[in-house]
Amino acid sequence: MMNNISPAFLLFLVFTMYACSKNTLIEDKYVTLSYNQTFCADPWKNLSSDSLTLVNVASYLNSYNLYIAGLNIKQVLPADSCKACTCKTGKTIYVSTFDSDSLKAKYYQIGFK
Numbered sequence: 239m240m241n242n243i244s245p246a247f248l249l250f251l252v253f254t255m256y257a258c259s260k261n262t263l264i265e266d267k268y269v270t271l272s273y274n275q276t277f278c279a280d281p282w283k284n285l286s287s288d289s290l291t292l293v294n295v296a297s298y299l300n301s302y303n304l305y306i307a308g309l310n311i312k313q314v315l316p317a318d319s320c321k322a323c324t325c326k327t328g329k330t331i332y333v334s335t336f337d338s339d340s341l342k343a344k345y346y347q348i349g350f351k
Contacts, residue, residue, distance in 0.1 A: 268307055276327065308334035333350060
């Protein structure tokens, strides 16, 4: 009965599978990077709920073999009044990862700052 699975549980499963599939490095420093979400110009599909969008973000980052220590989305500004794909939703996606220059460079290449 797949229709009864909550988005939060699905997100938990994705992160559990992701954590088990990665080699973890022993690091004590993390950095949080951000990405300003657009209405539809992001490289992942934005869905009707933030939790489902984060599942897509995690899958996208995983496809680049990027380590994710934490992933969150917050409404930080009002949405742009325009509705073009490149207009901002006012939401920011935050990813925490190891504070590694090479890892940060990979995140920068795909739009995280």
